[in-house]
Amino acid sequence: MPKPLPALIACPHCDALYRRPTLGRGERARCARCGAPLYREAIKLDPDHLLALVIAASITLVIANLSPVVRLSASGITHSASLIGSIGVLWDEGRVLTAMLAFATTIAFPVAELGAFTALLILIRREPGSPHVAALLRGIQAVRPWGMTEVFMLGIVVALVKISHTAQVIPGVALFAFAALTILLTLIISYDLKALWALRPLPEAEP
Amino acid sequence: MTLPTAHAEGLILCETCGLVCDPGREPHPHCPRCGTTLHARKVDSIRRTWALLIAAAILYVPANLLPVMSTYTLFNTSHDTIMSGIVYFWNTGSPDLAILIFAVSIFIPLAKILCMVLLLIAAQYGVDKGLRQRALMFRVIEFVGRWSMLDIFVITMTVGMVRFRSLATIDAGPGAAAFGAVVVLTMIAAHTFDPRLIWDRSEKKS
Numbered sequence: 306m307p308k309p310l311p312a313l314i315a316c317p318h319c320d321a322l323y324r325r326p327t328l329g330r331g332e333r334a335r336c337a338r339c340g341a342p343l344y345r346e347a348i349k350l351d352p353d354h355l356l357a358l359v360i361a362a363s364i365t366l367v368i369a370n371l372s373p374v375v376r377l378s379a380s381g382i383t384h385s386a387s388l389i390g391s392i393g394v395l396w397d398e399g400r401v402l403t404a405m406l407a408f409a410t411t412i413a414f415p416v417a418e419l420g421a422f423t424a425l426l427i428l429i430r431r432e433p434g435s436p437h438v439a440a441l442l443r444g445i446q447a448v449r450p451w452g453m454t455e456v457f458m459l460g461i462v463v464a465l466v467k468i469s470h471t472a473q474v475i476p477g478v479a480l481f482a483f484a485a486l487t488i489l490l491t492l493i494i495s496y497d498l499k500a501l502w503a504l505r506p507l508p509e510a511e512p
Numbered sequence: 513m514t515l516p517t518a519h520a521e522g523l524i525l526c527e528t529c530g531l532v533c534d535p536g537r538e539p540h541p542h543c544p545r546c547g548t549t550l551h552a553r554k555v556d557s558i559r560r561t562w563a564l565l566i567a568a569a570i571l572y573v574p575a576n577l578l579p580v581m582s583t584y585t586l587f588n589t590s591h592d593t594i595m596s597g598i599v600y601f602w603n604t605g606s607p608d609l610a611i612l613i614f615a616v617s618i619f620i621p622l623a624k625i626l627c628m629v630l631l632l633i634a635a636q637y638g639v640d641k642g643l644r645q646r647a648l649m650f651r652v653i654e655f656v657g658r659w660s661m662l663d664i665f666v667i668t669m670t671v672g673m674v675r676f677r678s679l680a681t682i683d684a685g686p687g688a689a690a691f692g693a694v695v696v697l698t699m700i701a702a703h704t705f706d707p708r709l710i711w712d713r714s715e716k717k718s
């Protein structure tokens with residue numbers, strides 16, 4: 306078994322090796338060689354508060370995905386558009402790849418991340434050494450770059466500006482839900498997962 | 513200034529959990545904290561990154577030439593490419609949005625491919641100038657890449673919103689899938705590229 310050396314840190318961007326600095330609140334260490342941010346004293350958020358945030362985000366996500374983003378009317382015809390409905394239209398029109406890409410980045414990956422995060426935060430208090438904790442953390446890290454709620458939020462705004470030239474637009478519940486979700490996810494993602502990895506016990510050094 | 517590196521000290525940084533490990537003499541060491549297989553550098557990084565970038569560069573052509581949206585009204589049908597969509601914003605009084613879409617849909621993917629090619633070549637030849645600048649360039653690329661997906665979301669919501677039966681409907685075009693593929697491929701390329709390679713060979717030279 307390789308020997309863990311938790312007193313050292315290495316820069317993931319250039320491999321420079323350092324003794325782990327002791328940082329004050331809000332301080333961050335930068336790599337002297339390449340300038341990359343190395344290590345940040347985790348926001349002092351205990352896992353229970355994080356769990357509350359993750360559950361709030363999960364509820365917001367369901368509302369955002371299923372309820373109408375906008376109601377539109379033009380020449381007496383009125384209808385509403387939701388995210389899931391819009392993806393369905395793409396799919397029905399035969400734009401399968403585009404539909405799958407939109408579905409994965411706005412629904413599937415955020416749902417997977419929040420689901421895994423909920424399970425992780427419940428499990429890590431009881432059994433930080435469990436292999437399930439490692440699997441969940443790895444899963445969260447793998448899907449995280451592919452959840453694009455904040456980009457989608459900007460996309461809605463651009464689409465609305467475009468449509469407002471030709472149709473009357475009435476904002477729907479999901480518009481506000483997506484705005485709230487963007488903020489909640491930003492808070493959740495700012496929590497450094499290294500702090501959760503650090504809760505796992507290290508194996509005893511072999512004699 | 514020469515700093516010690518993990519590799520030079522015979523240590524490996526676990527890419528999953530960030531633990532520095534001493535692999536000892538084991539041929540296939542695993543991280544004692546998270547179980548990930550430990551590699552000093554990302555496996556086959558240069559070759560994989562090249563392959564992904566070439567694929568992205570090829571798809572960049574249809575992504576820009578094929579229509580990403582088609583509009584059907586009672587009287588006519590029109591097809592929009594990414595560029596003509598930008599021109600539409602410019603002409604309808606939203607130059608700010610035109611600039612935004614141009615930046616994320618046309619400029620960033622192209623700049624990203626070119627910069628990654630530069631990083632790869634410089635790493636392969638062990639260029640030792642501008643190391644910090646290249647390191648910064650890579651971090652910027654990694655950070656901004658996801659915003660290129662913007663147009664896919666604009667298309668998705670526009671298609672979903674403009675459903676006025678016979679009056680007007682909008683459909684996504686084949687360019688959208690090609691464009692999405694470009695964004696995904698360049699994001700994966702940024703992930704397979706190991707930025708430590710920027711420094712490795714320049715080190716050996718000096």
Ligand SMILES: [Zn+2]
Pocket residue numbers: 316317318319320321336337338339340341
């Ligand atoms: Zn560094």
Ligand SMILES: [Zn+2]
Pocket residue numbers: 526527528529530531543544545546547548
């Ligand atoms: Zn690890």
